Amino acid sequence: MKLNMDASVCNSQGVGGGMLQDHEGKINFAFYKDFEEVDILIAENLALLHGLQLCSMNYRGKLLVEVDSESLVTLVKSGCISKWPLCNFLWQIHALLKDLSTSIVHIFREANSSADKLVGSKLWIELYTTSFANLPGETRAATY
Template identity: 35%
Template sequence: MNSTIATISSQLQLTHQAFGNSPSVSHILTPKMVTWQHGDEDTMILNVDGSALANLGKVGYGGLISKHDGNFQLGFFESVGIFNILHAEIQALWIGIKLCWEAGYKKLMCYSDSLHVVQLVSTDTPRFHHYANILKLIGNYLAKDLTVTIYHILREGNSCADVLAKLGLMVHNILSRSMNLPLIYHLF
């Protein structure tokens, strides 16, 4: 891996020398660790993701809820029909927060690899936005007696939710829930 980084670094330096404006290559290629953040003992972790076969194709979503120490509590996935990926990502967050509320969890750290969704939920959405209704449903949960923090996570750190979202592509419009992680593994 170090030789690959050195090769890329060398090629990047040559490119910047040829076209000017040469920034520090070490700054650009600084490796970043993808780590899982956890809260205190009363915090539940919600990871969500959407999956699409194509833009305006079949989409699904999935997610998992775990305790602050990483112990799996619940996995979920569903197909939502023919939409775009943004719809699946928003739907995943809404259903995930809803399931946490129904289970009585009051403090959540939510992770989505869709920066767009994190930004939409973190700002005032125009009422004529295409997904204003689902975003309003999320806002309704955020207004309840619930502490929710929503973070953007790199795709590499959200791989478990990605697997469940891909399962969502395979089912037929049924919200599937499992408290049994080995059962989810056997679906493959």
């Protein structure tokens, strides 16, 4: 299974989203979440944290996490402590990565198009779905 994550900030309003898919591209779940007023690094951390929390509740097994934020991957892998509230999110992320026996890797934005399209859809409500049909149209088109 693979968890693709992304986040975006526009006018200080952060959103994040992602989807858990199997090796054939079948969706286990997808989410879109509003993080209110945050900077991009916090939005990326919150999206990753939320995605990992959903995985811990809904899936047990081998998992690969892919994100297009090289800064986030470097920060998570470095084990460095950061300023508050980032350090609190990083502690939670490290615990979930360890608990889920998960690895995290950087991928280019083009390879993360389904999560990128989901975050860019600018939904008016938060979304959690296990159905491909409930995804926004552009996200469905980008999902392989």
